[in-house]
Amino acid sequence: MSPREKSLVPREKPTTYYGRPIVKPPVWKPEIPFYFFFGGLAGASAVLAAAATFADRPALARRAWAGAFLGVTVSPLLLIKDLGKPSRFLNMLRVFKVTSPMSVGAWLLAANGGATTVAAGLNLLDEDRRGGPPEILAAALGAPLATYTAALVTHSAIPAWSEARNEMPFVFAASATASAAGAAMLTVPADEAEPVRRLGVLAAVAEEGVSALMHKRLGSLADSYKQGTAGRFEKAARACTLGGAAAFVASDPALPLPLGRRRRSALSMTGGALLLAGSVCKRWAVFKAGFHSAEDPSQVIESQRAPVNR
Amino acid sequence: MAAYAVETPRVGFFTDTSVCIGCKACEVACKEWNKVPADNQGLLGSSYDNSGELGADRWRHVAFIEQKLPVGVEGGAPDDLVAEAARQNLVEEGLDPHADEDGFRWLMSSDVCKHCTEAGCLDACPTGSLFRTEFGTVVVQEDICNGCGYCVVSCPFGVLDQREGDGRVWKCTLCYDRLQGDMEPACAQACPTDSIQFGELDELRERAAARVETLHERGRPEARLYGEDPDDGVGGFGAFFLLLDEPETYRLPPDPVVPTRFAGSVWKAAGAAAVTMAAGIAAGFLGGRR
Numbered sequence: 366m367s368p369r370e371k372s373l374v375p376r377e378k379p380t381t382y383y384g385r386p387i388v389k390p391p392v393w394k395p396e397i398p399f400y401f402f403f404g405g406l407a408g409a410s411a412v413l414a415a416a417a418t419f420a421d422r423p424a425l426a427r428r429a430w431a432g433a434f435l436g437v438t439v440s441p442l443l444l445i446k447d448l449g450k451p452s453r454f455l456n457m458l459r460v461f462k463v464t465s466p467m468s469v470g471a472w473l474l475a476a477n478g479g480a481t482t483v484a485a486g487l488n489l490l491d492e493d494r495r496g497g498p499p500e501i502l503a504a505a506l507g508a509p510l511a512t513y514t515a516a517l518v519t520h521s522a523i524p525a526w527s528e529a530r531n532e533m534p535f536v537f538a539a540s541a542t543a544s545a546a547g548a549a550m551l552t553v554p555a556d557e558a559e560p561v562r563r564l565g566v567l568a569a570v571a572e573e574g575v576s577a578l579m580h581k582r583l584g585s586l587a588d589s590y591k592q593g594t595a596g597r598f599e600k601a602a603r604a605c606t607l608g609g610a611a612a613f614v615a616s617d618p619a620l621p622l623p624l625g626r627r628r629r630s631a632l633s634m635t636g637g638a639l640l641l642a643g644s645v646c647k648r649w650a651v652f653k654a655g656f657h658s659a660e661d662p663s664q665v666i667e668s669q670r671a672p673v674n675r
Numbered sequence: 676m677a678a679y680a681v682e683t684p685r686v687g688f689f690t691d692t693s694v695c696i697g698c699k700a701c702e703v704a705c706k707e708w709n710k711v712p713a714d715n716q717g718l719l720g721s722s723y724d725n726s727g728e729l730g731a732d733r734w735r736h737v738a739f740i741e742q743k744l745p746v747g748v749e750g751g752a753p754d755d756l757v758a759e760a761a762r763q764n765l766v767e768e769g770l771d772p773h774a775d776e777d778g779f780r781w782l783m784s785s786d787v788c789k790h791c792t793e794a795g796c797l798d799a800c801p802t803g804s805l806f807r808t809e810f811g812t813v814v815v816q817e818d819i820c821n822g823c824g825y826c827v828v829s830c831p832f833g834v835l836d837q838r839e840g841d842g843r844v845w846k847c848t849l850c851y852d853r854l855q856g857d858m859e860p861a862c863a864q865a866c867p868t869d870s871i872q873f874g875e876l877d878e879l880r881e882r883a884a885a886r887v888e889t890l891h892e893r894g895r896p897e898a899r900l901y902g903e904d905p906d907d908g909v910g911g912f913g914a915f916f917l918l919l920d921e922p923e924t925y926r927l928p929p930d931p932v933v934p935t936r937f938a939g940s941v942w943k944a945a946g947a948a949a950v951t952m953a954a955g956i957a958a959g960f961l962g963g964r965r
Contacts, residue, residue, distance in 0.1 A: 382738060382926030383721040385728060389833040392824040412956045420960040449842045453821035460803040464935050466945075467825040468801035508949035516945040520934050521828040522795060527934060530941045534948035542952055564959040571955075655828070666923045669930040 381662040388522045390659040391652075396447040398652040400440055401514045402645050404474065405541030406548060407436025411481050411507030413545045413564070418488060418496040425549060425557040427492070430485035432548040433507065437478040444474075466517040473513055477506035511541035518655060524668040525589035525658030526651075532579035533651070539575055540647045542568035543606060547640030550613070550633050555626070558633060562613045565640055569610035572647065573603060586664055589654040598650035605643030612636030685811030686854065687913035688863065688871055689879040690785055691886060692925075693898060695870040697723060697783035701735040704865035708850065709734065712838070722781075728926070729786055731838035734847035735862050738925050740782035784925050785862070785871055788813070788834045788847035789902060790913030791933065796826035796835055796846075798935040811876070812849040812913060820844055831909065831931035849914070876913060883917060895919070901927065908932030 381387075391397075414429030445454050457471035480503040488494050515537035519530035526533070546565030553561055576599075580587040590599050615622060616632035624632065658664050705711065714732040719725045722739035729736045794813045797805045804819035805826060815826075815835075822842035826835045835846045850860035858864075863873035872879060880903050890898035901922050902912030908931050922929045934941075 380921065380923055382740065382924065383719075383724075385926055387833055387923070387926055387928050388831065389730075389827050389836055391828050392837040409952065409956070412953050416957050416960050422960075448821055448823060453823075456802040456804070456819060456821040457823070459819075460801070462798070462801065462803075463942075464798035464938060465801045465825065466941070467799060467823055471801055504953065508953040509945065511952060512945045512948040515948070516941045517825075518828075519944075520799070520938060520941045522831040522833075522931075522934055523828055526828075527937065530937055531944050534945040535951065538948040538952035542956060545956075560959045564956060567955065567959065659828070659833075662923070662926070665928050669928055669932070 381666070385662065386660050387662045387665040388659050390656045391523075393652070394447050396443040398648040399645070400443040400447070401537070401648040401652070402544065403436045403439045403443060404470075404514050405436075405511045405537060405644065405648070406544045406641075407433050407440060407481065408477065408507035408509070408511030409538075409541035409545035410436055410548060411477065411484070411503045411510075413542075413549060413561075414488070415484070415496065415500040415504035415507075417560070418484075418494065418500050420560075421495070422557050422560070423488075423492050423494070425553050425561065426494075427488055428552045429545065429549050430481075430488045431552075432545060433481045433503065434485040437474070437481045440474055441478065466513055466520045470510075470513045470517060473506060473510050477503065477510045480506055508538075512538050518651065521655075522665075523655050523659045524664045525583065525586045526655050528583055528586055528668060529579050532575055532582060535575045536572060536579060536647070536651075539568045539572035540606075540644045543572055543609070543640045544644035547609060547637040547644070550637030550640075555618075555630060555633075562617055562633070565613045565636065566610045569606045569613075569640060569643070572606055572643075576603075576647075586658065586668060589657040589661075589664070590650060593653070593657055595650045595653035595657055598646045598653060602643045602646035602650055605639045605646060607643075609636045609639030609643055612639060683809050683811075684875045684877070685913065686874060687790055687811070687849070687876045687879060687915070688787060688860070688873055689883050689915060689917070690787065691870050691872065691883070691917045692782065692784040693870075693886075693890060693895070693917055693919055694868045695737070695783040695785055696868055697737055697739055697781070698867060699726075699737050700865040700867060701785045701862035701871055702726060702733070702737060704861040705735045705847075706733075708853070708861035709848070711845070729788070729832075729834050729846075730836035731841075731845040734787065734845075736786045738782070738784045738786060740784075740920070740924055742780050742782065742920075782919055782924065784916065784918070785866075786925070786927070787862070787914050788849070789832055789909070789915070790847075790849055792905065792910030792913065793933045793935060794909070795829040795831060795933045795935060798933065799825040799829035801825060808851055808854075810849070810851075810854050812851065812854075814848045814851050815844055815846060817843055817845070829934050831928050831933065879915075883915065886917060890917075908936065 410429050410433035414426050414433050417426035445451050462468040484499040484503040512534040515534035518526040519533050546561050549561045612632050613636040616629045712732050722741050724739045790812045797813050802819050802821050804816045808814050820843040835844050838845050859873040863871045883900050887898050897919050901918050902915035905911035
């Protein structure tokens with residue numbers, strides 16, 4: 366209908382169909398946000414571990430490799446639990462499709478799982494290991510393993526996810542790095558904690574900064590991240606992440622705070638745990654925001670009538 | 676992308692909602708032929724629509740929209756008077772099946788999978804379960820589907836869904852089995868008013884353009900085609916519609932775009948974030964090297 370022609374029928378409500386959703390909410394179960402977390406932990410820990418190996422910090426390297434190995438072991442178990450049975454995971458290894466972040470991710474997870482297992486094994490067996498191709502491969506596959514899960518959600522028809530496509534991977538990268546630093550801090554000896562502390566603080570600040578930018582660019586679509594369950598997770602993520610960063614800063618021996626060794630260590634551990642919790646909450650916030658957005662037909666309509674991001 | 680040249684001509688549906696009478700024969704025929712399990716048995720409180728939406732167990736869905744029209748001439752500007760008079764004449768001539776004298780109209784529309792030229796579900800499927808048939812339609816192979824649910828969030832129309840207790844995803848096959856037997860899909864065959872028309876897509880598009888023109892001539896300028904344009908965000912629908920109101924009134928997205936169109940920026944951002952992360956972590960070790 367051309368704009369000059371006037372409709373015989375005046376525009377009447379409903380402009381939505383009984384308020385029902387236009388796109389379907391995800392069918393993903395709670396395993397999936399935890400998978401986002403463990404995939405991020407595995408990927409960032411592999412990079413951290415490789416860096417520690419090459420920087421000749423064996424105590425940190427061994428612990429970070431253990432974290433990476435834990436992450437790549439738990440990740441496929443979570444996916445299989447979501448799918449229902451193990452053979453269903455194998456169905457994803459019959460094709461490789463670059464149009465599907467799910468397909469790319471399945472291969473990344475499988476490949477990174479292999480590389481990380483080898484690198485972790487070598488580092489745990491040989492304390493003096495200097496690093497080589499397995500470490501490089503595990504790190505090279507680990508970084509995308511941590512960020513592809515952001516592509517997984519933004520490559521979708523759900524407005525609050527899709528329109529965040531330029532920022533979400535950076536949120537995930539920062540969140541993954543914060544979780545890897547948090548996990549490492551729980552186990553690393555105090556004299557090798559310095560790079561972990563720096564990384565944790567940097568990642569935490571980056572996570573909150575990029576999240577704020579993402580929400581700003583999303584405009585009204587950001588409501589999905591601020592309301593309801595997602596909003597509560599978002600608030601919890603912010604509190605934990607910034608709290609963890611503050612604990613990391615306060616526990617820095619370079620600061621002239623009147624803390625004993627034991628207190629300092631307890632503060633570091635608390636910071637590590639907070640960063641891990643913050644990372645879990647951040648993925649849950651993103652996950653829940655997708656449901657909120659999908660269930661609101663006006664988001665679909667408005668984002669298509671007045672695109673944010675094209 | 677997902678489309679490729681096929682030997683057999685591409686087929687699809689043209690659903691002309693201006694002649695839909697809401698009988699739901701399409702829903703029933705689809706369920707029977709495809710052995711789709713029963714789903715909602717209750718009342719939804721949305722006019723005569725008690726089946727809700729397309730999903731794993733509903734591959735045709737008839738929407739009922741109740742709209743009140745202004746009665747007579749109250750408060751109408753001059754061209755509204757003309758328009759209203761024209762509409763009343765149409766009613767008397769029996770050309771307007773959905774409006775009557777009390778100023779109420781029903782919009783009815785049988786929704787279905789759009790069998791997009793650039794299908795988000797097909798692009799997203801990590802197993803190869805979703806594929807494009809020789810007829811240009813998009814079909815799920817249930818023995819390969821692993822229930823990952825990625826197609827569910829990749830469809831701009833909310834067509835696909837997971838079947839409860841099964842975990843796999845099911846949707847309209849455009850009666851793939853019947854097509855192979857040179858029969859038209861069950862819904863189209865069952866439709867008593869030819870609201871659902873099956874055929875070669877090119878021919879359907881011509882037919883639809885002519886129908887819109889006819890409706891415009893008869894004083895229904897609100898009639899418009901939805902999804903017939905090969906230049907739209909999904910490269911055109913294999914199953915397109917003639918609507919009498921905005922798409923969102925029918926629970927249809929006004930300007931759907933397949934997520935794959937944004938794959939470039941999605942991967943660029945993910946790659947840049949991965950590189951930034953690796954560089955950031957490596958930099959964390961520079962200062963304090965022993």
